[in-house]
Amino acid sequence: MQLFFNVSAIFSARVLLMGIKGCGIKRTVQFDLLKKILNQKIKVVNIIVIVPQQLIGKTVLFLACSVDTMKNLLGKTLGLLFMTFLVVDQLPAQETATSTSSTFDVFQNADSSAARFTLFFETPNRYSENSAYDWLEVVNQYLNSAQRSNDSTEMARYGLMQSRLYHDLGEYDRSLAIAKEIYQRDEKLDADLKAVLLELMDDVYGKLGLYTEQIEIRKEEKDLGLTDNIAFYDIYSNLGLYRKAMEDYIDYAKKTLDEKNYYQVAAHKNTVGTYLRLDKSIPTALTRFKEARSYSDLNMIDVTKVKTEKEIIEGKLLNAEILGNIGKCYVELQQYEDAIPNLETSLETLEEYGKGTFSSEIIENRLAIAECYLQLNDLEKATDYLSDNLTTKKLDNLINKNRLLSLYYSKTSDYENSAFYLRRIIRIKDSINANESELRTQQLAAVMDEEKKNTKKIMDAQKEDIERQRSEMIAQDERTNIVLISLVFTLLLFSGLVYAYLRSIKNQRLIAEQKHIIENSLIEKDSLLKEIHHRVKNNLQMVSSLLSLQTKNTRSKAAIEALEEGKSRVKAMALIHQKLYQNDDLSVIEMQGYIESLINSVQSVYKKGGHNINITIDAEGVELDIDRAIPFGLILNELVSNSFKYAFPLDDENGKIYIHLRKIGDKEGYFEYTDNGVGLPDDTDERANSSMGIRLMNRLANQLQTKLNVDNTKEGVRFWFNFV
Incomplete structure (x- = not known):
């Protein structure tokens, strides 16, 4: 008697284990077989299982047996089917599969x-x-x-x-x-x-x-x-703005991301990790990639969802891309032995399922494997991956290939060829700097302009929606008023007590509705203001990034210093808007935290100075509105920058800066800034008219309706002023 079965490589692990145990296979072999099946190494085939008549009899008989006997017979039956399946899997293709x-x-x-x-x-x-x-x-x-x-x-x-x-x-x-x-x-x-x-x-x-x-x-x-x-996140990434790309991608993807879709979550975390890796945040990126791999594995073994062939292949390619990214992170961390198996597995899958398609991912993985073997001094294996027929169309990969070839020839003591590939790298970079710098600046400006237009459209749509809601509220108020007037004439027929009681209830309900409407309007207003301050901060950061790009393309030291000063001032203003949209109260800024953030920002600009200086900030509990906070922040930016640049030329570890800000009463305030540096030069008054920083501080003090006072003490300098 014959039974026909269509055996799939994907079984429930519990049922498979019963089947394997039924054959009497050792426990170590059981887990190897299960692992082979769950990794889908066994193909799906149509097989004919010949079941002896005696087994059919036992199958009928076990229905009348005890539970234990039923388990044993079921295990033996599944075990026979499983072993037959394994044997058939090893047969030649022409004997097991139809053409x-x-x-x-x-x-x-x-x-x-x-x-x-x-x-x-x-x-x-x-x-x-x-x-x-x-x-x-x-x-x-x-x-x-x-x-x-x-x-x-x-x-x-x-x-x-x-x-x-x-x-x-x-x-x-x-x-x-x-x-x-x-x-x-x-x-x-x-x-x-x-x-x-x-x-x-x-x-x-x-x-x-x-x-x-x-x-x-x-x-x-x-x-x-x-x-x-x-969306523009991929364009920002191609232009080298990886953080901006990541922020835009997260904001764009959260609208459609389905947390129950393992493939979507894995792809999302892989993309975020890629932007972090390109931004050189390697440990954080590696964490994201490992999370992505976990979700990718869940997607591949999820038997609750029937997958098409296209979805299965997309899942394998995504898993290969994630493994490749994990390997590249290990390369960046110089953990080459951990990187190689991930990269080789990724490369094998990409070449199998992306056959015939040009892929920069394959090139990057081959270059990464070559670098691992070069660093491990296995030059023979490195040459297997770093061959001359390894063609690439991305400049980054081309530069990396030439760098690895130079390293290879250096390790083989062929310094002439090593120098040749180094010169080739220099020519490529010079060509990029000569031809693409202006083009990329123009492209970035075009992308920013388009994003501003989209932002304006969104804000216009929001304004229209607010105006529509306002019109509806007015119409609702008019209808409510009509109802109230009708009620008033109706209630006049009743006695004064009943009329007063009912009128009181209606008035209370009206007040509650109006209060609710007003509260919702205030919430929407706060949300819009926070969004505006957020976007202003982002635009100021973009201006700072543009200044940084210009700094890289400027050779004049004076121009670079001027651009760095400008960038520092822009960051000082951006911090104001950042603090505003982070606060619950949008009308004031808590100055202690703002000053601390501003000091950190200035220190990041002057990396060679400012880190050995003891800075004391005394502004706890002081809050200023934006009209006073911006000029105050720019004045403080100039003072701290000057201290870092000029007050401590010998990088004295005993350097001190004291910043004091307090409120006198409800309206007046007092600001004092001192340092124990070298003090101001003797011709400070003569330089005041020519110095950009001093003129800027005086004008900002005028905005605060005060005057900047300076005391040149024996141990440094003191600036102070009162403000309203």
């Missing part, structure tokens, strides 16, 4: 261009059996046929497939040229083709670094309703 047509054959046998288009874009790992060049040859034939018949829809479908194939081969210029031709030629594409075209152009523009054009494509996607909002 199936490849995706490439199905593609050619499809009866329409629409079917081929769907199959092409929905099939994962389509290059596993036939290379991208095989696909390209066939697609070109179909495209020529569509051009001869002048079928615009078929031409668009095959043209998009052709563009995607060139993209997968890394020929982004050709891919973009084809996509742009379709974009300009076919203005009336249906929604599905238009979505694929715009997504492809977005991807190619990003690969080529054409971010302005990429923004325009995303604006068109939004206009067509293909996306709800435009």
Whole structure:
């Protein structure tokens, strides 16, 4: 008698364990077999299990047996099925699996261009059996046929497939040229083709670094309703602003992130970790990647959700990317032996499931493995990964490859070749500095301008919503007033006591409703103000970043100092807005915390000084509004900066700075700043008219309706003033 079973590689672990125990296998072997199955190393096959007549009899018999006997018989039955499954798995493929047509054959046998288009874009790992060049040859034939018949829809479908194939081969210029031709030629594409075209152009523009054009494509996607909002975090990352990219990504992703979707959570944590790794926050990034790996493993073993082949492959590729990132973190931490297994596993999976597709991730992993073996002085293995045919199209990878080649030749004492690759790195960097600095600045300005427009649109929409709510409230008030008037005339018919009682109840309810409305309005107002201060702080930080970029491209020492001073002043103002939106009370700023933050900011600018100086701050309990806090913060910024630059030229460890701020009564205040440095020079009064810092402090003091007083003492200098 024969029974037919369709055995899957994914079983419940509890049932499998019963089956293995039923065969009498040793415990150590049991766990090895379970591990092999849960890692999905055994293929899914259709098998025929021949069950003896005696076992059928036992199966019927065990229904009448005790519970223990039932368990033993069930275990033996499952054990027989399991062992048969393992044996069948080791048989040749032609004996266990039926022959199936490849995706490439199905593609050619499809009866329409629409079917081929769907199959092409929905099939994962389509290059596993036939290379991208095989696909390209066939697609070109179909495209020529569509051009001869002048079928615009078929031409668009095959043209998009052709563009995607060139993209997968890394020929982004050709891919973009084809996509742009379709974009300009076919203005009336249906929604599905238009979505694929715009997504492809977005991807190619990003690969080529054409971010302005990429923004325009995303604006068109939004206009067509293909996306709800435009995000710029990937562009910020490509421009090197990794922290800004991470903040924007988290803000964008939290709207759609499903905590119950393990794949989404794993991808989210992997992206955040990538931005942290690029920002050189390696330990924090490694923590995020390990969390991502845990969620990725949960996604792969989650049997409660039926996954398609595409979802399974996407899960494996995500897991490989996470392992690669973990390995790169270990490389940054110089833990090379821990990095190698993660990188090699990642590389193996990426090459298996991304076969035929150009991937910078594969290049980065190969370079990282090569660096590990070089640092471990295993030069033979390093050369296996660091070969001349390791082509890359990203400048960062090209620089890294040349650096590793230089290191390799240095370790082999071939200093001539080592110097050759070092010179090549210098030429590449010089070319980048010469050609891309101005372009990247322009692109960053374009992205910021577009983000400002989006912010303005959001704020305008919020204002319109507030105005609409206000109109509704007015209309509601008018209706309420009409009701109240009607009630008043009705209540006049009743006695004075009943009238007074009912009127009192109505008035109390009206007051409660109005109070509730007012409270909601105040909450919305506070939220808007916090958002405004937050965005102002972000814009000021962006100005500071632009000044930093300009500093890197400036050779004049005086200009660099001026830019650094400007950046310090901008940070002082940004701190004001940061403190405001972090406070519950938006009208005042707690000065003790603000001064401490400002001191830390100034110390970060003057890294060589200020760290051996004892700074005392006495401003506990003092609060100022923004009109007084901004000029006060700029004055203090100038004073602390001058102390760090000039007061302690010998970096004296006995240096002291004392900052005192207090309120006198409810309106007046007193500020005092002293240091025990070298004091002011004798010609301070003559320099006052030419010094930017002194003139700025005097003007800021005028804003506070006071005068800045200076006492040049024997042991340093003292600045003080009263303010209203």
